[in-house]
Amino acid sequence: SMGGGQALTTQELGDLSARLLQARADRIAKESALAQARRQDPSTLPAVLQNQVIQTLKAQLVALEGEQQQLAQVFTRRFDDVRMRQLQENIRELKRRIEVETDRVVASLEGDYRAAVQAEERLRRAAEQQRRLARRLGDQMVHYNLLRREVESNREIFSSLLDRLKETGVSAALLSSNISIVDRAEVPLRPSKPAKTRNLLVASLIGVITGVGLAFLREQLDTTVKDTREVERALGVPTLALIPSWAALEGRKTRRHTQLALAAHTRMGSAFAEAFRALRTSLLFSGFTQPPRTVMITSLHRDDGKTSLATNLAIVLAQLNVGEVLLVDGDMRRPRLHDLLGVPQAPGLSTYLSGEAPLSDVVKPTHIPNLLVLPSGEIPVNPTELMSSARLQEANALIRQHFAHVVFDTPPLFGISDAMVLAPQVEGVVLVLRRGRASREAAQRAVRVLASMRARLLGVILNDVDVRGTDAKDVGYYGYSPSLPDGRS
Numbered sequence: 001s002m003g004g005g006q007a008l009t010t011q012e013l014g015d016l017s018a019r020l021l022q023a024r025a026d027r028i029a030k031e032s033a034l035a036q037a038r039r040q041d042p043s044t045l046p047a048v049l050q051n052q053v054i055q056t057l058k059a060q061l062v063a064l065e066g067e068q069q070q071l072a073q074v075f076t077r078r079f080d081d082v083r084m085r086q087l088q089e090n091i092r093e094l095k096r097r098i099e100v101e102t103d104r105v106v107a108s109l110e111g112d113y114r115a116a117v118q119a120e121e122r123l124r125r126a127a128e129q130q131r132r133l134a135r136r137l138g139d140q141m142v143h144y145n146l147l148r149r150e151v152e153s154n155r156e157i158f159s160s161l162l163d164r165l166k167e168t169g170v171s172a173a174l175l176s177s178n179i180s181i182v183d184r185a186e187v188p189l190r191p192s193k194p195a196k197t198r199n200l201l202v203a204s205l206i207g208v209i210t211g212v213g214l215a216f217l218r219e220q221l222d223t224t225v226k227d228t229r230e231v232e233r234a235l236g237v238p239t240l241a242l243i244p245s246w247a248a249l250e251g252r253k254t255r256r257h258t259q260l261a262l263a264a265h266t267r268m269g270s271a272f273a274e275a276f277r278a279l280r281t282s283l284l285f286s287g288f289t290q291p292p293r294t295v296m297i298t299s300l301h302r303d304d305g306k307t308s309l310a311t312n313l314a315i316v317l318a319q320l321n322v323g324e325v326l327l328v329d330g331d332m333r334r335p336r337l338h339d340l341l342g343v344p345q346a347p348g349l350s351t352y353l354s355g356e357a358p359l360s361d362v363v364k365p366t367h368i369p370n371l372l373v374l375p376s377g378e379i380p381v382n383p384t385e386l387m388s389s390a391r392l393q394e395a396n397a398l399i400r401q402h403f404a405h406v407v408f409d410t411p412p413l414f415g416i417s418d419a420m421v422l423a424p425q426v427e428g429v430v431l432v433l434r435r436g437r438a439s440r441e442a443a444q445r446a447v448r449v450l451a452s453m454r455a456r457l458l459g460v461i462l463n464d465v466d467v468r469g470t471d472a473k474d475v476g477y478y479g480y481s482p483s484l485p486d487g488r489s
Contacts, residue, residue, distance in 0.1 A: 009134050016127040023123045027116035034113045054101045061094040225438045231460050234440045235447050240286065240430065240459035241279035243309065244271055245466050260305075261340045264312040264319075265368050273316075276309075279461065280316045283430070286458045292428035293400060295458070296330075296408040298419045299432040300442050305463045306432040307336050310409040318370035323404025326363065328374040330410040330422060332383040335376035337409060341366045348377025352395060353386040359398050372403075387421045396425055413446050423455035432461045 068087045225231055228239040246260045263272045284291040297310035314327040329337040329349060338345040343364045351357045352374075363374050380386055399406050408426060410419040423429050429450055433443055443460075450457050 009130065009137050013127065013130045013134050016123060016130050020120070020123040020127050023116065023120040027113070027120045030109070030113040030116045034109050051101065051105055054098055054105070057094055057098045057101065061091060061098065064091050064094065224436050225433050225440055225443055225462070227435075228462065230440065231433070231443075231462060235443055235460065237431075237447065237457055238282075238286075238459040239462055240282040241275055241461050242465045243275050243279075243305070243461060243463045245464045246272065261308040261311040262315070262368075264315040273312075276312045276316045279309075279313060280320075283313070283428075283458065286428065292426075292456075292458065293404070294396065294406045294408070294426040294428070296410055296419070296422055296426045296429045297432060298410045298423075298429065299412050299434070300414060300438050300446055301412050301434075302334075304412070304432050304434040304437070306412075307331070307340070307409050309432055309461060309463060310407050311337065311340055314371055314405075314407040315368055317405045317407070318368060320404075321370060324370050324372055324402070325405045325407070326372050326374060326399055326403040328399075328406060328408045329376040330387070330408045330418065332376045332379060332386070332418070333411055333416065335379070337373055338375040341368075341371075341373050343373055343375055345375050346378045348375035350377035350380045350383070350386060352377070353389055353391050354380070355391065359395055374399075384417055384421065387418050392422070393425060413449060414442070420449065420453050423450055423453050427456065428458040429455050430458055430461055432463055434463050435465050437464075 064087055068084070068091065071083060071087065225234070228242070231237070231239045246263070259266070260272075263270060264276045267273055283295065286292065295313075297306050297313065299306040311327065314325050318325040327337060327341075329335050332350055335345060335348075337343075338348075343366065347357050347362045349362065352359055352362045362377065363372050365372050386392075396406075406426075408422060410422055413419050413431075431443075431446060431450075447457060
């Protein structure tokens with residue numbers, strides 16, 4: 001069989017491998033003996049020393065040399081010349097024979113080595129041929145097993161079909177039947193399943209319950225600040241103003257940032273401008289004795305709208321006509337006030353803080369009455385160190401003397417320490433929270449940070465309030481004021 005042939009081939013391959021290993025060991029031993037014979041004196045080789053012929057010749061040589069010594073001692077030269085010459089000739093002949101026999105032994109070592117090499121090569125070729133035969137038998141065995149399984153499968157299928165054929169023949173032979181009709185099948189007038197009315201009622205009830213549950217779950221998972229009640233309950237500070245969503249009021253986003261930043265000037269009658277006038281009122285009455293003159297606007301993160309809010313707050317303060325208002329761009333990392341108000345970026349605050357120009361040279365007028373701006377200047381490599389310098393305190397003292405109100409726009413609190421450096425130096429800090437984005441935990445952490453810096457937090461501005469939805473009740477009547485084309489409401 002195929003299995004027996006493969007086993008026999010494998011056994012023969014194992015025998016050939018073992019014989020090949022033995023031949024290789026024999027060849028290595030004879031190669032070592034030949035190399036030793038070529039390196040040292042042949043007469044000292046074990047094969048020479050153990051050769052019986054050489055041992056016999058050496059014994060004869062020793063006997064002749066002993067006889068020569070005795071003859072030299074007993075006889076005089078006159079009587080032993082012939083005998084002595086004969087002994088010497090015999091000794092030379094024995095040495096020559098010993099050398100010839102030694103050469104023959106060395107030559108036999110070379111012959112044995114060549115024979116061992118040839119035997120190893122023959123066994124190697126035979127083992128390689130047997131190995132190829134074993135691989136070929138292995139491949140044929142795999143194919144044979146596949147064919148055998150296919151034969152067995154076909155045999156089982158044939159047996160099954162034969163049984164079914166016999167059963168069919170038996171069934172066909174039964175001509176009589178004991179089946180009787182009990183009740184005739186009739187087509188129903190309505191389907192038995194599904195019960196649409198009941199399923200709709202159940203699905204509606206499940207949908208209502210699921211919707212209410214998801215609404216409660218979303219309310220529990222939503223930790224963002226959404227209205228004034230959450231601000232006062234979670235932070236313990238007043239809400240100075242609610243700023244409506246600009247996109248919700250205008251219904252478009254063309255040049256959104258520029259329009260939003262100057263809305264208190266360009267759209268004085270709009271609900272957006274009314275929100276900032278409410279912020280101005282809250283801010284002026286936030287002091288215990290007198291309104292704060294230097295105010296810093298900051299936020300939790302980027303894109304909370306603090307720059308636009310700071311610009312609009314400075315505009316509504318300038319509209320009071322009680323004196324000039326200075327808007328300071330304290331964000332020397334991502335300055336924007338120079339673009340919004342159309343003034344050069346440099347020289348500016350960084351120029352003054354580095355001592356390169358006086359304060360009068362860096363303050364610039366704007367196209368808005370009573371409003372001046374101190375831009376950021378060239379972006380420095382060390383804005384935090386400049387904000388911590390004594391020149392900023394000197395600048396605060398000078399601008400309080402010349403301006404009725406000063407509004408600082410600063411970087412966010414988290415991630416950058418510039419706002420924390422400036423917060424203790426102003427009379428009040430206003431924190432901007434973007435509705436639906438600022439988490440209660442982050443806002444509480446910001447309040448704690450400002451308190452640790454001994455900064456006076458005046459309150460919170462809740463920005464981006466949707467006046468079209470549920471936030472409208474917190475915005476007030478101006479949340480619904482439509483904007484006319486000429487800016488009046």
